[in-house]
Amino acid sequence: MRRSRAREGDRDARRPDSVAKTIGSGLQVLSLFNHLAPEWAITNIAQRLDVPYSTAYRYVTTLDVEGYLVRQPSGMYRIGLPLVELAGVALNQLDVRVHGLSHLDHLADVTGLNANMAVLDQGDTFHIAYAVRSAVPRMYTALGRRAVAHCTALGKVLLADLPFEEVRSLIETYGWRPYTARSIQTAPELERAMAEVRACGYAVDRGERNVGLRCVAAPVRDRGGRAIAAISVSGPQDRVPEERLSELATTVLEHASMISYRLGYDAADPTHVLPLG
Amino acid sequence: MRRSRAREGDRDARRPDSVAKTIGSGLQVLSLFNHLAPEWAITNIAQRLDVPYSTAYRYVTTLDVEGYLVRQPSGMYRIGLPLVELAGVALNQLDVRVHGLSHLDHLADVTGLNANMAVLDQGDTFHIAYAVRSAVPRMYTALGRRAVAHCTALGKVLLADLPFEEVRSLIETYGWRPYTARSIQTAPELERAMAEVRACGYAVDRGERNVGLRCVAAPVRDRGGRAIAAISVSGPQDRVPEERLSELATTVLEHASMISYRLGYDAADPTHVLPLG
């Protein structure tokens, strides 16, 4: 998990006494847990946070008492169900997700591929929903996972809605972080890709995220016309041949429009300011 | 969210100095958020936790700085994406979920109904996965939501694996909390239901959770033979007529067995102690 929203200048915008340092310490413990390190021993937490064992012990014990961490038989700790419950609350608050779920399911049905939905968060796509089909190899990004935006179709769609200066600044902050040899890694290349997305309204990923995986994405817009989320279908490249791309794009765009419509976006409404120009 | 694991006697098992009170306060703020109250203003948080405004302000600010809470334009706060990320980590650690996802999808496909997976937590079913079909009315329990165990097919399957004394104690702790007129509300009735589940291996819910909703569930067992989770299919009662129940039960049981098998459970292995006898 990436630390806070702090970028270059505005770090520590708050006065010292208006935050509770101890609560922050507790949250730092939670923040250690991620997909690559889903289990932690107290000793390692102490090392990582650079606090004495007894202090880390106290933090973990507190989180355990509240159920936010659970002690495994091995003595290590994992995230507990209360956090899943809270996440459920958060997800249900995302209108775009709630309205989009059935569309994702439809998409998966009619295309025979996996369908995904993501939002943009700190230069990453953040995946908030998906519909998998057991017939498709298990290639999808799980709930709550991230991916570098400019290396994915979903991300390109979302970035294309921002002024390129902002995109450039995101890259500067977080780096190129390519996944494969095909991942975009230079500014001119990215700028060309952005222009293409804006021109045709959708984005394609041909093995830029995972070798052999292809993806077609389109933006979901809110009442104000902003691309607040993106949906996509994805599958192994033999199921997503070049000649099928435009048909898939049409389908995805269709469903994206339907979700946008439900969110109050009216494509024909002239009051919508075009994102760029 | 229900408070900690504390039951009648064993509250505060920890010595006072081995927990960080301030961290606990921060977690209490988070715990206020649930499906019925997904948004909170600082003023209300202060009232609810019975602390001065300035204190609640400090808590919320801290959680906001770390991204765990997000301030809405309205001035109220919601759960932030970092918690969704953590929940994703937790869900991916649940083997039964990871192995079961494709089976749920299959189940939804072959039955044309929604499929669900839940575990037992403090007398409730806790839903950890589902596969919805857009053709089915949106009747399903979302990720991270709970339901009273003895009022659902999933719950009955899970309870039936426990000694009845334990079930009785759960009811005593949490109450009957019926959902509909058909919900089980007496001990003899529940005991009979448990026996029936143990006899036939699956459970049925005929409008006990929601009027007009039917559900058929079967247990998923781990290496030790314990019912650690349950899966089900559910749908409106006109799609799940009485004469279809046994066929559905067979299908659900089949998939539950396959998941159990993947978890290392061998139904034929005589070393498994029968749950009750």
Next chain:
DNA sequence: ATTGCCCTTCCAAATAACGGAAGATCAAAG
């Protein structure tokens, strides 16, 4: 029996939280 590792508790010193108050901000009402 010994060693090493982790868990749990204890305690005095250091520090961070507390909470009342006051100024700032903002929007709606007069």
Next chain:
DNA sequence: CTTTGATCTTCCGTTATTTGGAAGGGCAAT
């Protein structure tokens, strides 16, 4: 434009909590 009310933010002396080193207990491997 001024007033009013409500929420936001900061300040600061007091007080309660955290801190972290030490020490004892448990467990398993040596």
